[in-house]
Amino acid sequence: MKVLLTGAGGQLGRCLQDRRPADWRLLAADHKTLDITDVQAVSRRVKQFQPQLIINAAAYTNVDQAESDRERAYAVNEHGARYLAQAARHAGARLIHISTDYVFDGEGLRPYVETDPVNPLNVYGRSKLAGEQAVLQECAEQPNVADHAQSGAAPRQPRPDAPSFIVLRTAWLYSEYGRNFVKAIVAGALQGQELNVVNDQIGAPTYAGNLAQAIIQIGRMPDLPGGVYHYSGSVALTRYEFARKVLDALGEAQRLGDSSEAFRFTPIVSGQHSVAASRPKYSVLDNGKIQKLGVKEGDGVDVCLRRMVAALLRG
Ligand SMILES: NC(=O)C1=CN([C@@H]2O[C@H](COP(=O)(O)OP(=O)(O)OC[C@H]3O[C@@H](n4cnc5c(N)ncnc54)[C@H](OP(=O)(O)O)[C@@H]3O)[C@@H](O)[C@H]2O)C=CC1
Numbered sequence: 001m002k003v004l005l006t007g008a009g010g011q012l013g014r015c016l017q018d019r020r021p022a023d024w025r026l027l028a029a030d031h032k033t034l035d036i037t038d039v040q041a042v043s044r045r046v047k048q049f050q051p052q053l054i055i056n057a058a059a060y061t062n063v064d065q066a067e068s069d070r071e072r073a074y075a076v077n078e079h080g081a082r083y084l085a086q087a088a089r090h091a092g093a094r095l096i097h098i099s100t101d102y103v104f105d106g107e108g109l110r111p112y113v114e115t116d117p118v119n120p121l122n123v124y125g126r127s128k129l130a131g132e133q134a135v136l137q138e139c140a141e142q143p144n145v146a147d148h149a150q151s152g153a154a155p156r157q158p159r160p161d162a163p164s165f166i167v168l169r170t171a172w173l174y175s176e177y178g179r180n181f182v183k184a185i186v187a188g189a190l191q192g193q194e195l196n197v198v199n200d201q202i203g204a205p206t207y208a209g210n211l212a213q214a215i216i217q218i219g220r221m222p223d224l225p226g227g228v229y230h231y232s233g234s235v236a237l238t239r240y241e242f243a244r245k246v247l248d249a250l251g252e253a254q255r256l257g258d259s260s261e262a263f264r265f266t267p268i269v270s271g272q273h274s275v276a277a278s279r280p281k282y283s284v285l286d287n288g289k290i291q292k293l294g295v296k297e298g299d300g301v302d303v304c305l306r307r308m309v310a311a312l313l314r315g
């Protein structure tokens, strides 16, 4: 199968390349190779390569910076997503577009299902929601299928001739690659910093390698109906609880014993951590829809963290 991967230099992009199946002819395009905000470049590249599947892992992901860089965030997360969807439709390719738990406002009291109403709290979340709508619009029979992502209403029928477009929402990604929360905690701890970590944001940390495996599995399911799906880690934690697990893994790898004695880390509330963007207090995703279709969960958070921390320490 011919697969075009955008954002190949990011953490998900790198994890997908590491796990590339032998029967994929993969064109892994990083930001320099293919800028998804360049509509002509996107169209040209898709026409030339004629992929059967496009995976969009490219995004503007700096949540705080997006607050003051709105135009750029929308250029990548909304317009770039649309250009890829248009090119995919013209080429008859399937599209797996990655989105985020930050489309929700965090006021929910149970894990979010795909049809729950969205209401992002920050520019990043709003730009990602606009991207979801742009993608769904491209494979819709009616021009306003994007209502689905806005209102939680049932999606309209896809165009009869349209390939299926998947919007895959995930959350709190971590991996050996790129910039992420786990690497920030490990770096701070190794520098002997006192770590203050918010204890009032709950989410489901997702190892990007597990997500990559799930995407590969979805890539092998040509009959999977288009629409929104959730895939995340199965354990809900506060950021502080997550940091504790990271430090447990680090303490174990360094044979330091009890992490609460080996490292200085304190729970705080969001107001005490000065950042530009508001984050949802609760953004746990319900994975039931995709699990029922057989998509696997992957290794648990403790196993993934132990492996990842060991890899980070090896350099
Ligand atoms: N990280 C997380 O915690 C979460 C991420 N997601 C979503 O998952 C997906 C993958 O995220 P992740 O791998 O963590 O993100 P990264 O930031 O690690 O990777 C994104 C990649 O996109 C590239 N990129 C940015 N702008 C463009 C552009 N105009 N054209 C082409 N490439 C571009 C970046 O390149 P460069 O650095 O050179 O700009 C970077 O390599 C994204 O859709 C993200 O929104 C969802 C939930 C959680």
Ligand SMILES: Cc1cn([C@H]2C[C@H](O)[C@@H](COP(=O)(O)OP(=O)(O)O[C@H]3O[C@@H](C)C(=O)[C@@H](O)[C@H]3O)O2)c(=O)[nH]c1=O
Binding pocket: 061, 062, 063, 064, 100, 101, 102, 170, 171, 172, 173, 180, 181, 184, 185, 188, 195, 196, 197, 198, 201, 239, 270, 273, 275, 279
């Ligand atoms: C590193 C660190 C963060 N924090 C807080 C800041 C913030 O409120 C919260 C999250 O921090 P980060 O900035 O690392 O994570 P953030 O960039 O908000 O992560 C998000 O990224 C985007 C791309 C997504 O799509 C989301 O699913 C989510 O993973 O934790 C601490 O309290 N202490 C710390 O030492």
